[in-house]
Amino acid sequence: MKSNIALRSNVYINRTRRKTDPDFLAQVLDYKVLSEEYNERKEPVAPLSLLQREILRKPP
Amino acid sequence: MASYGIDFGTTNTAVVECLFLNNKMSATPLGEMNQPFPSLIALHPEKPSLFGMEVKKRRRQLKSEGYEVISSFKSILGNKEWSVTVGGLDYTAEDVTALFLSRVKKAVESKSNVPMTEAVISIPVDFQPEQRAALRRAALKAGIRARSFVSEPTAAYIYCQKEIAGASNVAVFDWGGGTLDVSILTAENGVIQELAVSGRRLGGNDIDETLARHFHARIMRTGIPKAFEDMTGTERDQIINQSEEAKKRLSTEDFAPILLMKYGGRKIARESVSLEEFQGLIAQKVEDAADVLRQAARKAHITIEQLDSILMVGGSCEMRPIIRRLEQIGGSRVYRPDNAQWVVAGGAAFLAEQRPVYKLQHDFGVLMSDGSLYPVFKAGQEIPCQSPEFSFGVVEDTTNAVFIFADGQKNELKRVLLPIKGFQYEGLRLKAFIDEDMIAHVFVYQSYNEKKGRSAEINQLSFAYCIE
Numbered sequence: 001m002k003s004n005i006a007l008r009s010n011v012y013i014n015r016t017r018r019k020t021d022p023d024f025l026a027q028v029l030d031y032k033v034l035s036e037e038y039n040e041r042k043e044p045v046a047p048l049s050l051l052q053r054e055i056l057r058k059p060p
Numbered sequence: 061m062a063s064y065g066i067d068f069g070t071t072n073t074a075v076v077e078c079l080f081l082n083n084k085m086s087a088t089p090l091g092e093m094n095q096p097f098p099s100l101i102a103l104h105p106e107k108p109s110l111f112g113m114e115v116k117k118r119r120r121q122l123k124s125e126g127y128e129v130i131s132s133f134k135s136i137l138g139n140k141e142w143s144v145t146v147g148g149l150d151y152t153a154e155d156v157t158a159l160f161l162s163r164v165k166k167a168v169e170s171k172s173n174v175p176m177t178e179a180v181i182s183i184p185v186d187f188q189p190e191q192r193a194a195l196r197r198a199a200l201k202a203g204i205r206a207r208s209f210v211s212e213p214t215a216a217y218i219y220c221q222k223e224i225a226g227a228s229n230v231a232v233f234d235w236g237g238g239t240l241d242v243s244i245l246t247a248e249n250g251v252i253q254e255l256a257v258s259g260r261r262l263g264g265n266d267i268d269e270t271l272a273r274h275f276h277a278r279i280m281r282t283g284i285p286k287a288f289e290d291m292t293g294t295e296r297d298q299i300i301n302q303s304e305e306a307k308k309r310l311s312t313e314d315f316a317p318i319l320l321m322k323y324g325g326r327k328i329a330r331e332s333v334s335l336e337e338f339q340g341l342i343a344q345k346v347e348d349a350a351d352v353l354r355q356a357a358r359k360a361h362i363t364i365e366q367l368d369s370i371l372m373v374g375g376s377c378e379m380r381p382i383i384r385r386l387e388q389i390g391g392s393r394v395y396r397p398d399n400a401q402w403v404v405a406g407g408a409a410f411l412a413e414q415r416p417v418y419k420l421q422h423d424f425g426v427l428m429s430d431g432s433l434y435p436v437f438k439a440g441q442e443i444p445c446q447s448p449e450f451s452f453g454v455v456e457d458t459t460n461a462v463f464i465f466a467d468g469q470k471n472e473l474k475r476v477l478l479p480i481k482g483f484q485y486e487g488l489r490l491k492a493f494i495d496e497d498m499i500a501h502v503f504v505y506q507s508y509n510e511k512k513g514r515s516a517e518i519n520q521l522s523f524a525y526c527i528e
């Protein structure tokens with residue numbers, strides 16, 4: 001877990017208040033969450049962005 | 061029904077009563093001896109408090125009589141550490157302001173038929189949320205409900221908008237008794253926006269003292285000399301009051317005599333000053349004032365040539381040297397309303413009578429992780445207003461959710477950090493409201509523990525005044 005204070009915004013609106021909100025998931029930058037969402041699900045709810053693909057390729 | 065506007069100044073406080081009848085507006089200035097009330101209070105351990113002109117005329121003498129003379133309390137409003145003890149009683153800046161406003165209210169009501177139970181109060185552009193809240197409470201303690209606040213330059217513009225119709229870039233040159241504030245406004249389609257403010261602690265009181273020292277030096281040329289600082293409080297009150305009168309006289313005449321009784325060992329001392337001498341004495345101060353105008357224009361990223369109008373308000377703008385200097389700079393674009401010292405209060409009174417709707421001028425919201433702005437409130441929203449509850453998540457595994465509040469141009473206004481335990485899909489709640497003082501209050505918290513939330517107040521939002 002990062003302990004530093006982030007200098008830029010790290011929040012995003014979750015309009016549906018659900019884990020599967022596609023707009024929110026499209027912004028997630030956390031490896032663990034992404035791998036759960038995309039490596040373990042057969043049908044991910046949101047397409048991966050280039051940045052998300054990059055994060056998944058390089059586990060922490 | 062008449063309405064009141066109050067220009068609560070650091071040095072002087074002007075009150076204007078406004079009445080709109082049969083499509084015609086009448087504005088009545090209310091003060092002491094045709095002048096705004098000096099913002100002064102004198103407290104004594106045993107005697108009743110004094111305020112306004114009575115304190116100004118005898119402030120140094122009153123000190124020697126055991127009074128605590130308090131000035132400039134506007135600038136310490138909201139400072140919780142400031143207090144003064146008189147007769148075993150502690151007075152905060154808010155208490156002093158409340159006492160002063162209650163005396164103003166009483167004086168106003170003795171001249172008007174309409175009780176001053178509410179008013180629109182003008183405030184400086186950069187008046188902080190805690191200062192606004194303290195002023196609102198002080199006014200309420202004095203029996204005056206602050207219906208709303210309006211920024212001083214905007215009030216001045218509103219009062220003069222007919223005379224400067226068509227001007228879109230306007231400099232409001234507000235030179236009062238203690239301070240000079242220059243604001244650059246843009247006004248388009250009835251929407252007024254403040255672009256930049258520049259100020260200096262320089263005002264009519266400094267000019268009065270300069271003139272008093274000049275007279276003093278002339279009087280002391282003969283007989284036994286005595287330093288200005290060594291004069292008694294009564295003597296200094298006398299020469300400063302006479303100097304102020306001479307200064308006022310020079311706004312319409314070319315020559316001003318003074319007459320002092322029992323001054324520095326002299327039974328009678330007569331002196332005089334010509335307009336040209338006066339101009340020489342205050343030349344540097346006038347130049348410093350002109351510099352503040354240039355600074356404000358630079359801050360607003362416009363040139364003096366791009367200003368459509370320079371609006372001169374405040375009592376010190378009655379002085380001919382500053383009028384001449386600004387006319388050299390701005391030519392015919394300089395506009396000087398009659399009774400410059402009442403203009404800001406007049407604008408506030410006009411707003412009180414017209415009861416405008418205040419609307420948010422730009423979106424206000426949260427900058428999100430992708431750099432986009434999620435609007436909590438949208439431009440055009442009427443004030444006061446309250447947001448629904450929004451839910452956010454964090455996009456990374458972190459110990460702090462970073463909420464950055466920004467305006468429609470994505471200018472950062474405030475940053476709020478909410479401690480969290482790792483990644484969260486949602487459950488970070490946000491609520492906000494904008495109150496009648498035009499302050500946005502934001503509150504972020506976790507859905508399961510509202511008590512551990514974080515809040516912030518934001519006062520840099522822009523509003524439009526829409527008169528229906």
